[in-house]
Amino acid sequence: KKPVIAIDGYSSTGKSSISKVIAEKLDLIHLDTGALYRGVTWFALQNCTDGTDTINLQELFSSLDQIELEFRNHDGELILYLNHIDISKQIRTPEVSDNVSLVAKQKEVRDFLLHSQRSLAEKGGIIMDGRDIGTVVLPNADYKFFLTASIDERTNRRYFELAGLGIQTDREQVKQNLIDRDKIDSEREIAPLKQAEDAIVIDNTELTKEETIDLILSHINK
Template identity: 75%
Template sequence: MKKSVIAIDGYSSTGKSSISKIIAEKLGLVHLDTGALYRGVTWFALMNCLDEEGKIDLNKLFSSFSRIDLEFRNNQGELILFLNQDDISKSIRTNEVSENVSFIAKQKEVRDFLLRYQRSLADNGGIIMDGRDIGTVVLPGADYKFFMTASIEERTKRRYQELISLGIEADEKQVMENLMIRDKIDSEREIAPLKQADDAIVIDNTNLTKRETIDEILSYISKI
């Protein structure tokens, strides 16, 4: 029997990835953090495609797609992202990447580049994929769809704590500003904007613990 395909979309720092990872373990599914893929492309662009002013040259990036080999590898149950054989799982979480990833992710060329790869991973089922347009664009036929949200204050606190835990210097005010800018760019972009699918179940976890959020999502899956 083919295992389910689950799509989890929502705002940054709502816990999509960490929660999806735990649910995947509980249900015996593969977890894919699609946001990491866009961060990987952004990291590549920052390292290889800057113009004389230090800004990302999109044309140079688009012409370099053949040089980008992104691969998730299983490390004791956790999928680690590699770019051209190098582990970039920590590098893609820096402030510099966070400040540029929405700009890169809104480019149609980038989304088309990653779309086929994401869909191919879900062809055989048994996957939970999180991002911003999974239920609306990448996997519109997913068996279950969820949309996660939380207050900007709570998301700022979570993002700040994540950066500190990774040993990355951070300022809470700057973290909040970055999140608000990303929300605006992601929601207003012309190509595949951050949007709740019509048939998605909304999970507001502002006042929920990670465990409570997981239990709520699992309760819907068991009901359907």
């Protein structure tokens, strides 16, 4: 039977891009759960504000049943659709990054997204990355990894990732967003960002993406 793998960790430690490569190598499905929280946040910014960038949470909670999230396979890459619109690029904007942790700490939102994450893993053969996969979503995963790296290295990675998407930002703003999100994600009451007791911790500050992938694969192939 193909494995179920949980990858958690701090923002911009490479969780998603690393998980994507491992999924290709081991022929697994890859689910980037952060994209789901970003999708709900994008929806809220479109539909649940009074024209400012302040989300009305009560309005969001009562609108959750209007959200249909779906990943479609485009040549092996899963693209996120919200109510049949491709939002894979919109969810990376700084506006979404600045609001996502507030949205993600709400019980209503986490409950809304939990079921679909779990049901995707029922058949095995999946690698899921996020903040609470090894602790809450898939506590019985076959393998659990927890990624961490220094804040400056993570800032660099996110900065270049955004530049690659054509999104111009400044480095200090990127850094502050990572610090703020990690703080809210770690301190929230429900499903906080923390390593599962049985997770293998990898600090990849000094590792390339390929070295991190090889290290993870060496644990799986043991």
